[in-house]
Amino acid sequence: MQAHRQVVAPSPSHVQMHAPPPAPAAVDDSLAHSFFSMRIGSDDPGPSRGRGRPNDRTMFVTFSKGYPVTETEVRQFFTMLLGNCIESLHMQEVGRDEQALYAKIVFFRASFIRSILSGASKAKFNINGKHVWMRKFVPKNNE
Numbered sequence: 001m002q003a004h005r006q007v008v009a010p011s012p013s014h015v016q017m018h019a020p021p022p023a024p025a026a027v028d029d030s031l032a033h034s035f036f037s038m039r040i041g042s043d044d045p046g047p048s049r050g051r052g053r054p055n056d057r058t059m060f061v062t063f064s065k066g067y068p069v070t071e072t073e074v075r076q077f078f079t080m081l082l083g084n085c086i087e088s089l090h091m092q093e094v095g096r097d098e099q100a101l102y103a104k105i106v107f108f109r110a111s112f113i114r115s116i117l118s119g120a121s122k123a124k125f126n127i128n129g130k131h132v133w134m135r136k137f138v139p140k141n142n143e
Helices: 071-082 110-117
Strands: 004-008 058-063 086-091 102-107 122-127 130-136
Touching: 071 086, 071 102, 071 122, 102 110, 110 122, 110 130
Parallel strands: 004 122
Antiparallel strands: 058 102, 058 130, 086 102, 122 130
């Protein structure tokens, strides 16, 4: 049986904002091992060195049919929890009256993925009452 992690986003009324501590001179990605220990609201994606290949920083996201999740909802959810962490977000292209069932998120650093999964193979999130599953992206041979 594969392990998974479930996270429910705190409502804005339960989020306490504090002035961020002074930034250290250098930040080691290994320090970002805990999903909730990352600074909330940071606009700095971190140093460009050590980002790695895009596929190493990408997660595959699935949505439940009948419970549409928008790109804006996904971006707001992760920005609220992790600050400026998303390099790009690619939703499934669908027709006007159809719902996207999957997306790919490229994060600025692979450490965000390690924090999200926290050792599990997949993570379950609740975004505005809608279930969202995430796992590490596994590229096909031609990607």
